[in-house]
Each structure stands twice: as C-alpha cells, then as structure tokens.
Amino acid sequence: MIRLEFDCSLRYTSGFTLDAVFSTRTSVTVLSGPSGSGKTTILSILAGLLRPDRGRIRLDSTVLFDADRGIHLPPEARRIGYVFQDYLLFPHLSVRRNLLYGWRRRPTDAQPPALERVVEILELSDLLHRFPATLSGGQRQRIALGRALLCGPRLLLLDEPLASVDEPLRERVLGYIEQVQHEWDIPTLYVTHNTGEAERLARQTLFLQSGRVVGVEPANDKGDPAQ
Amino acid sequence: MDARFLGLAGEDWRAIAFSAGVSAAAVLASLPFGVAFGWLLARRSFVGKALVETLLNLPLVLPPVVTGYGLLLLLGRRGWLGGYLFDLFGIEIAFTWTAAALAGAVMGFPLLVRSVRVAFAGVDPRFAQAARSLGARPLDAFWTVSLPLARPGVLAGVVLAFARSLGEFGATLLFAGSQPGRRTLAVQLYLLYEQPGEEAERRLWRLAAGAIVLSCAALAASEYLERRGARRDSS
Numbered sequence: 001m002i003r004l005e006f007d008c009s010l011r012y013t014s015g016f017t018l019d020a021v022f023s024t025r026t027s028v029t030v031l032s033g034p035s036g037s038g039k040t041t042i043l044s045i046l047a048g049l050l051r052p053d054r055g056r057i058r059l060d061s062t063v064l065f066d067a068d069r070g071i072h073l074p075p076e077a078r079r080i081g082y083v084f085q086d087y088l089l090f091p092h093l094s095v096r097r098n099l100l101y102g103w104r105r106r107p108t109d110a111q112p113p114a115l116e117r118v119v120e121i122l123e124l125s126d127l128l129h130r131f132p133a134t135l136s137g138g139q140r141q142r143i144a145l146g147r148a149l150l151c152g153p154r155l156l157l158l159d160e161p162l163a164s165v166d167e168p169l170r171e172r173v174l175g176y177i178e179q180v181q182h183e184w185d186i187p188t189l190y191v192t193h194n195t196g197e198a199e200r201l202a203r204q205t206l207f208l209q210s211g212r213v214v215g216v217e218p219a220n221d222k223g224d225p226a227q
Numbered sequence: 228m229d230a231r232f233l234g235l236a237g238e239d240w241r242a243i244a245f246s247a248g249v250s251a252a253a254v255l256a257s258l259p260f261g262v263a264f265g266w267l268l269a270r271r272s273f274v275g276k277a278l279v280e281t282l283l284n285l286p287l288v289l290p291p292v293v294t295g296y297g298l299l300l301l302l303g304r305r306g307w308l309g310g311y312l313f314d315l316f317g318i319e320i321a322f323t324w325t326a327a328a329l330a331g332a333v334m335g336f337p338l339l340v341r342s343v344r345v346a347f348a349g350v351d352p353r354f355a356q357a358a359r360s361l362g363a364r365p366l367d368a369f370w371t372v373s374l375p376l377a378r379p380g381v382l383a384g385v386v387l388a389f390a391r392s393l394g395e396f397g398a399t400l401l402f403a404g405s406q407p408g409r410r411t412l413a414v415q416l417y418l419l420y421e422q423p424g425e426e427a428e429r430r431l432w433r434l435a436a437g438a439i440v441l442s443c444a445a446l447a448a449s450e451y452l453e454r455r456g457a458r459r460d461s462s
C-alpha cells in the first residue's frame with residue numbers, strides 16, 4: 001500500500017484559497033465536498049498541472065513537490081493517471097491510439113497492465129478503431145480510464161466520474177471502477193460532490209469545505225482494515 | 228516567345244511559375260516562425276506583447292512599397308544588415324530570387340500568424356495537460372496533440388499567406404526588381420499593361436484571368452480547411 005501525504009496551499013487571484021492537509025494510505029480515498037471547495041484544484045496540484053504557493057507532497061518515498069526545496073516534478077515525471085471530468089480524449093486520434101498514448105511513453109520501471117486486459121475489462125474491443133467524437137459519454141469515460149491505467153500509474157485520480165453519467169448507467173460505472181480496483185489495485189483518489197455516492201468503494205472519505213479538509217472518516221489510525 | 232499555351236507567352240508562364248515557386252518557398256520558410264509566434268501570442272502573456280503584435284501586423288497596413296523600401300534599407304548591398312552580409316560572406320540578397328521570396332514572406336507573415344494564433348486559441352490547452360499527465364514532455368505534447376488539433380487553422384493560414392505572396396507587387400518590385408526571369412505574376416501584369424499593342428492587352432487579360440483563378444482556388448482551399456476544422460470541433 002502506498003502512502004500519500006499532502007500539505008499545500010494555493011491562492012487564486014480570484015481570492016479563493018486552498019489550504020489542505022491530509023494523508024492517506026488506503027486503496028480508495030473519496031474526496032467529497034460541495035462545488036468550489038477545491039477538489040479539482042487538489043487533483044490538478046497532485047498531477048503537477050498547478051503549482052502550489054507553499055507546502056509539500058509526498059507519494060511514498062517520492063517527493064512530488066516541496067516549495068522549500070524548490071522541487072516541482074513535471075506532470076510527465078509523476079506517473080499519476082488523471083481521468084478528467086470531461087475525459088479530454090484526443091479528438092484526432094483513434095480510440096486505440098488514445099489508449100496507447102501513455103503506454104508508449106511509460107518509463108522503463110513502470111509495469112502498466114496489458115492493453116488486451118484493459119480492453120477486456122472495460123469492454124472496449126468494438127470501439128478501438130473509432131474516434132472520440134462518435135462515442136457516447138459512458139464509452140468516452142471508459143476509454144479515459146483505460147488510457148490512464150495504461151500509463152502504469154502509481155496513483156489514479158478520478159474527477160467526478162458519475163457527474164455526467166445518466167442515472168441508469170451509474171451502477172455500471174461504479175462496477176467498472178470496482179473491477180479495475182479488483183484487478184490492478186491502484187491507489188485511487190475519487191472526487192465527488194455527492195456524499196455517499198462512492199460509499200461502497202471508499203475505504204476513507206475526506207470532507208472538503210472552502211479549500212480546507214474539515215473531516216476524515218473513518219479517522220486515520222483505524223482507517224484501512226488491512227493496515 | 229513564339230510558343231503559346233492558352234494564349235500566354237513563355238515569359239507570362241515563367242512569371243506564373245516564378246511567383247508560385249517564390250511564394251511556396253516564402254511560406255515554407257516562414258511557417259516555423261509563424262507557428263512559433265502564433266502559439267506564443269495565443270498561449271503566453273509577456274512584456275511587450277502588444278509591441279510584438281503591432282510589429283507583426285505592420286506589413287498588413289503599411290503601403291507595400293514602404294515595406295519593400297525598408298527591406299532594401301535593411302538588406303540591400305549597402306543596407307544595415309546587407310552590408311555586413313556582402314562584405315563578410317559575399318552574400319547579396321536584394322534583386323535576387325531570395326529577395327522576391329523574402330518580400331513575399333514578409334507580406335504574408337501577418338496573415339499566417341493571425342490564422343495560427345486563432346487556431347491555437349481554439350484548442351483547449353487542457354488537451355496538452357492531459358498529454359503531459361500521460362507522460363509526454365512539453366515538446367512531445369505540442370507535436371502530438373496541440374499542433375495536430377490546430378492543423379486546419381494553420382493550413383488555412385498557409386494558403387492565405389501563399390495567396391498574399393503570390394499577388395505581391397510593391398514590396399517585390401522595390402526589393403527584387405523586374406528583370407526578365409525574376410518577374411512575379413503581378414510585376415509581369417504591370418509590364419504588360421505598360422506595353423503598347425493589342426497583343427499585349429490580350430495577354431494582360433489572360434494573365435489577369437489566370438491570377439483570378441489562382442487566387443480563388445487559394446481562398447476556396449483556405450475556406451475548406453477552416454470548415455473542416457470547425458466541423459470536427461462541433462461533432
């Protein structure tokens with residue numbers, strides 16, 4: 001199990017300030033809070049797309065960011081799989097080439113899952129030669145998840161995976177995420193504004209409000225039964 | 228000059244070919260710079276951005292003759308830069324094939340940069356971020372994601388700059404001259420206009436028609452490329 005320690009603050013010009021401290025070592029951590037509470041900001045900081053003003057982030061023994069020591073690993077060196085809320089599939093590439101984008105660029109020490117297995121679990125085999133513009137939201141989401149998995153991530157970030165999925169499909173999406181967990185067991189940070197949405201996945205839930213972590217459930221020391 | 232094809236004399240065809248070759252070279256040579264400036268203006272803010280924009284657009288609003296004269300002052304054999312080039316390396320630019328290409332490049336550059344800039348502005352920068360998070364270095368993400376997504380607009384800019392360069396007259400005449408064999412389409416048109424006789428007038432008409440056909444084709448190509456880009460974005 002991997003340990004993530006996060007202690008960062010970032011002030012936007014708009015006045016919103018993120019000042020969040022948490023650490024987690026569970027398989028699935030749910031980050032829950034109302035819109036504008038800083039959830040996506042935390043994901044962007046973790047992925048290296050935003051640089052905090054202050055603080056440090058550690059993923060196991062790797063320092064991803066340390067303001068005092070001037071360390072800021074670029075996104076491509078972090079090996080963090082980010083599934084964006086709007087997926088951001090590359091519109092000019094086929095599904096297959098989207099899936100393999102990160103796989104082709106994996107570092108030598110990464111051990112990403114096999115394409116065939118990802119395609120099988122996420123049921124993508126009929127879509128490989130199509131282009132993102134011709135696919136439904138649910139299909140795009142599975143491809144985005146597969147693409148992130150195939151870069152061999154040490155941490156998976158899921159930004160509101162159910163937000164743009166219709167009610168009848170939600171159960172299926174959670175099922176896919178569960179299966180991915182079961183198959184590859186990649187530590188996952190799951191962001192949602194809807195408390196309770198990912199209850200059955202969550203080993204730990206962090207509650208966020210106005211840029212601060214205001215609650216942890218269950219509390220850290222008895223967090224993961226496996227520990 | 229007896230051989231005629233479509234009623235145009237050999238030197239008319241040579242002017243068309245010269246213009247096409249010079250314009251193609253002009254656009255190809257300026258494309259990397261056009262992409263760099265277009266990207267910079269679309270994606271980055273920096274000190275002096277407004278000044279850079281103004282300078283880039285200057286050839287669009289200046290009388291082309293002034294631009295040509297400026298090029299001559301800069302790169303002529305006695306020019307600020309041209310003097311050094313000639314003294315140190317024996318390179319002469321003014322009144323050569325290169326001069327015609329350079330004049331065309333300078334005149335077409337604002338149109339190229341404008342199209343490229345609009346193209347990059349229309350691409351969500353988060354696509355490049357997604358590429359980065361998947362392990363692509365910045366340049367890699369640019370080549371494999373940002374640039375391909377901006378391609379329709381970039382190509383449209385290439386066509387526009389090519390067309391602008393093809394019709395260039397004032398700057399070319401001052402900087403590249405009008406010697407036979409180094410006449411652009413527009414210069415040849417002007418010289419035919421100055422020639423007396425019905426034959427010259429017929430050639431003038433036909434050459435003008437040729438210019439119209441070429442320009443329309445370039446515009447249609449640019450329009451087509453832009454629409455193709457727009458269609459993909461909306462689907």
